[in-house]
Every structure is written in C-alpha cells, then in structure tokens.
Amino acid sequence: MKPIIAGNWKMNKDPGESRSLVQTLMGLVGDVKDREIIVIPPFTSLPIVAELVRNSSIKLGAQNMHWERSGAFTGEISGLFLLALGCEYVVIGHSERRHVMGETDEVLNKKLKTALDIGLISIFCVGETEKEREQGRTEEVISRQLTNGLKDIENEVHKMILAYEPVWAIGTGKTATPQQAADVHTFIRGQLKKQSSILYGGSVKPENVDTLMVEKEINGVLVGGASLKPESFARIVKYSQ
Numbered sequence: 001m002k003p004i005i006a007g008n009w010k011m012n013k014d015p016g017e018s019r020s021l022v023q024t025l026m027g028l029v030g031d032v033k034d035r036e037i038i039v040i041p042p043f044t045s046l047p048i049v050a051e052l053v054r055n056s057s058i059k060l061g062a063q064n065m066h067w068e069r070s071g072a073f074t075g076e077i078s079g080l081f082l083l084a085l086g087c088e089y090v091v092i093g094h095s096e097r098r099h100v101m102g103e104t105d106e107v108l109n110k111k112l113k114t115a116l117d118i119g120l121i122s123i124f125c126v127g128e129t130e131k132e133r134e135q136g137r138t139e140e141v142i143s144r145q146l147t148n149g150l151k152d153i154e155n156e157v158h159k160m161i162l163a164y165e166p167v168w169a170i171g172t173g174k175t176a177t178p179q180q181a182a183d184v185h186t187f188i189r190g191q192l193k194k195q196s197s198i199l200y201g202g203s204v205k206p207e208n209v210d211t212l213m214v215e216k217e218i219n220g221v222l223v224g225g226a227s228l229k230p231e232s233f234a235r236i237v238k239y240s241q
C-alpha cells in the first residue's frame, strides 16, 4: 500500500485561493507516483479543486458529511453530493468536530456506516486530549472511540483509513514523538479486526515528517497547518526514507 499524505485545509482558503494553492501544488508533486496524495479543502472549494485535480494523481476528500442521504437538515452536506463532485474520501470524527462541534461516538458511527454504504472512504480520526494522556487514559479513550465508532462495522474497517491525532498535538506545534505515535498505532492496530492504514496527525511539518515516517507502524500523515503552503506540503509529500 502506498503511504498516504493527506492535507486537511480546515476552514481556510476561499475558492480563488484554493485554485492557486492546487495549481502550485500540482506543479510541485505532479510527478510523484509512489505516494497517495489527498487534498481536503472546505466544501465551497470542492468544485474548483475537483476540476483541477481531475486526471491527476491528486485525490479529493471532504472534511465532514451528514449521516442521512438527503432531507431537512439545513446547513448539512450529504455524502452523495461529495461523491457527485468527485470526492473519494471524507474525514469523520476530526477532533474539532468532536470537541468544538460536539459530535459523539454514536453520531460518528452513523456517518461511518453511511460512508461505507455509499462508497466513500472514511478517514476516521481518534485521539486523546492532553489531560487524558496525563491521566494515563490514552488507550482507554482510544479503545472507546474505536469500539463505539466502529460498532457493527468492525469487519469493514479495511475499507476505511484510521488517523491517530492526539488532540494536544493538533495546531499546537507539539508533535508526538515518533515512538509515542508508533506505540499508539500499534495499540490501534491490535484493536482492529482487519488491516487498515493508520495515519498520524498533529503538527506534522517538513522538519519532522522524515523521522515520523521511519516508523513502520505509521502509514502516512494527516496534515493541517503545513498543508496550506504548497511548498511545505510538497516537502511532506516528498519525505525522505
């Protein structure tokens, strides 16, 4: 399986800015064949980015979706709309959705089921807060997130991607050490019924990607801030082994 390098732009880049970011990025990584590159723009930029990356090696993902296919859910987006635009991936359970928008394990489980049903590949995020880590509860928290999130779909986890994103490392500049990340990845792998790629996310930068990717347990990275600059994201894509 190719290592996966995914860039989550969060609520950044309007359509015009998205166009120039992707155009520059394509010039920098258009020739990379041995890595799966995924860009995850905000919803409003999906159409323009979809058009630009069509027929390229860059894949498209969305940051969220609703669990229903359609209906009276003002302000929400159906996974079917994402598919229609050319998205192959959708992030489910990002810590900002869990902790800022209040999404529960139960809600995430519904979203994961719908994504499976309609054929979107979920990038399912799990991770502990700083307090939970200090209290020695990292494994307990992740185990709960996995058990509840994957309820009734444990046997289909090979159709998803997992992402370990310690909340204390997201946007803080504090990266988990390669060993800390590898330990949790090993734990996660032990909890899964089937094989799945497990990405690390949390302050991944050009300066630390090489050492993280040395760990064989780390199958790729989910990048936030450093994916907003084409040069730094390209450097992460081209990490050296």
Ligand code: PGA
Pocket: 008, 165, 169, 170, 171, 172, 173, 201, 202, 203, 204, 222, 223, 224, 225, 226
């Ligand atoms: P960061 O975000 O790279 O800015 O820490 C990672 C993420 O939230 O996916």
